[in-house]
Amino acid sequence: MPVPAPPAVPDDPTADSPAARRREQRGWYVYDWANSAFYTTIISVFLGPYLIPVARTAACARDFPTVAAETCARDFDKLAAAHPGLGYVDVLGADVRPAAFFGLTLTIAVFLQIVFLPIVGALADHTGRKRELLGAFAYVGALATMGLYFVEGDRYLLGGTLFVVANLAYGSSVVVYDSFLPQISTPDERDAVSSRGWAIGYLGGGLLLALNLVLYLQHESLGLSEGMSVRISMMSAGLWWATFTIVPLLRLRNRPVPAHEGTALRSVAGSFRQLGRTLAELRRYPLTLLFLVAYLIYNDGIQTVIGNSAAFASEALKLSKTVQISAILMVQFVAFFGALLLGLLARRYGTKRTVLASLVVWTVIVVAALYVQEGQATQFYLMALAIAIVLGGTQALSRSLFSQVIPKGREAEYFSLLQISDKGSAFIGALTVTIALQLTNSYRMAMVSMIVFFVVGFVLLALVNLPKAIRDAGNEVPHRI
Structure with a gap:
């Protein structure tokens, strides 16, 4: 007589019917x-170029009150150079150059996420x-983002504060x-689900960005000032x-957890204790740790290439802003299909x-940066096309792999480690670019320097015995990994 299978544990997805899983997956996508609009419209395109002039307006009012506002804005760098000690804004008692203000807010936002x-x-x-935490963080972030509509004139501190809050809520969600x-x-199912989610994110973020760029480029014909079109775009995100x-709040559901302290204060204290155990117990999962290190290295290369693509286009290739914006849009939409394509390849080849x-493709891309000719928009578009194909898929499949090598019931903790390690390691790529520029004064060489991240990440990932890592974490090994 066959022995009945043990009942599925509450957080085991096999306890749900395929239809129930698909319902939650669609809501999850x-x-x-929803949140990709914040990254594309706010971080990638609009906020930095808008917030710096706002800070400059405040610096003009503070240090050059006798100079006409338009003249000060136009000749600000010359005025600051001619008057050492002037041309700053106040941030918590410190004098900060307007051009450095957005970078400072990013630094603060990243530091707070790490904490x-x-x-x-x-x-x-x-x-x-x-589900409740997802909703709380999402709506705090969304409200702070909508509040950017009120950033105008000299309200640089309002803009910086709202961005830090929104970015922290975004990372938490x-x-x-x-x-x-x-x-x-x-x-x-995990590779396909993760890839679809990432792909749909690119599609949603790209769609809103396209609408906002139409608004921005046509603001005069619509009777709007440039600043107003940017503020409306940021609010729309x-x-x-x-x-x-x-939608996800209606579709996703909570899973039971073991009994714990009832009060919020005790829950937070218990969370700290649990986090300490996670950090200590990570030594019990050396292959998970090796995968995490490999991911952080090659993902740092990916983020640095993306973050410096606009500077590469303008400084090394002398391409126009229109080409850069259109390339950003192309990447968003092609990355949708790229993520799905890599998901299909993973199903077939592992x-x-x-x-x-x-990672081999990424290596070829950064080497190709040496050969893209100045002023050749077509060659830059081809480079962006290659990036778009592998961008979403590399990250989506890495997320799926990481989910396989972490213990059940500790998913949020381990994903928080992934997020903060990602933020904490991001400076390495930026530092590498800075050193390359300092030594060579060439954005081409700065891009090529990223090859070390992809090569080292490739080697470390190749060394990870994934089936053993998955079994060590107490999980079932998929049929193809």
């Missing part, structure tokens, strides 16, 4: 569609209230969002985020092999 995200992950796992992945998909977050192959 929509959150990527705060582990608490978010531990709290999500400890309380089990992931992504930690909770990612931690749903192992709960809504079986091991064999918050509205988009808030509106589409409704996830690890697909990621390794994508």
